[in-house]
Amino acid sequence: MRSFEYFKALFGSRSAILTTLVLAVIYYIVIEYIVKLGFGTGQAFVTVPQILIYTLAISAAALLTISLHSIRLSVSKARNEAEGILSIATALIGGVVAGCNCEVPIVASLLYLLAFNATTVSSVISFLANYQLEIFVLLIIVNVAVSAYHLSRLSSSCTIKNGRLVPKRR
């Protein structure tokens, strides 16, 4: 369970926990904002359980924290940046999916811009509506799986000393 040891070492520091919490709050605000953005004025409805939105925000924040700390530890910058982008992307997609899918003006506008027709757009709306929960859970799985994978890869470039991650000497 090397991943778990590296998880403990990384999140044993206050700075990592604080970073994750701050990022989770930011992601949560972003998700809620995107939901509201889809409905113009007035009240927007979030139709996935709130617990899943919190979980997505935290899992995306944890992934970004791991990426940021890995950059600090001088581990493959390109890969960390890619994972940082993935973390942001899952939160943004989560925001689009979390709202009531009876109206998806942002997604629809984007698809029409890409020259898709109404039949295709309606298929996307139908897919989002019928698999909303599954898509949301999948986004969380992606964050958790990539985080676990990344932590396991840290063993090649970092070592644990006194419960902290330090770069291996080359």
Place this chain on the structure above:
Amino acid sequence: MPQSKKRSSVSQQPAHIAQLKRTIRTLTIISTTALMIGIVAILLAAIPIVSAALKGPAPNFGHTIAGINNPLTPSQLAVINNASNSAFEAAGEAFLSGNFSNVGGFQRVNTTPLIINGKPSVVYLGAISCIYCGENRWAMALALSRFGSFSKLYIGYSALGDGDVPTLYWLPAAYNETSGVNFGSNYSSSYINFLPIEYISPIKSGFQMQPLSFFQQKVNQTQDTGYSQAVNMIIRLNSFQGTPYTIWGNSVVPGADGSIFSNQTTQLTNMTHQQVLNQIQASTGLGSAEYAAADLYIAMICESINNAAPVCSLPAIPRIEAKGY
């Protein structure tokens, strides 16, 4: 030359140490993969539990499905059919004065109206599970009542997993059906045709929808040329972005009339049908906002019928037409 150093240090390692390192690396990969598969399996196993939590009865949602599919009583129906013009006028003026921030805001698109039997058509595509359709039908019924009348309307709700708002159904809905569609209503008018298309899915789930090709297939089975033309028009217009989607003569509204779910003290989700009808009758709170939303639709129909109906002569209507939406 760190690489050559590294290479030389590896080459200097005894064979059994190199073998041990390879074994450790293999075990690391296997354990990481196993960990990831385990996490994914746990999360996948959790989906039905989470899904059941989402789709189960929600005690805080409105009034569940009490009286669903029952026709409105004559006195309830009269609130819609016999609404007073003064209520439309007052709400229209209030809208023009900027009193309803939650009404309108949609992007209207001009089109050539669908003419059937010499009358322009109002086309509606919605779903019983859709919360915005649920709210929108109140304003739609009020607007349509100015150009004709409903002989029947039915008690309805949006899906329990999608807000459970009290609403009107155009026709009784088979709310346990996995996937179906209702075409039609009990509406008649000498000015316009009303062509509602309602997607039916289990009311205890959340919002569900089918692609437009599904409606095309269903309408072909009915061999109704009016509805066939309506569905083809929605596909041709290329502006569908969800439900409700309405066409009011020569105006297309790809979205709801606004977001009329609260009048600051009462949430639509917590009201009974009678409470909504009382507010419409008294033109107070949520009721007055529904009149304002209806005025926008009335203005669009009036544009399409050259202001031929008496309601088009209300002072607020041409001003709303001129202002846009």
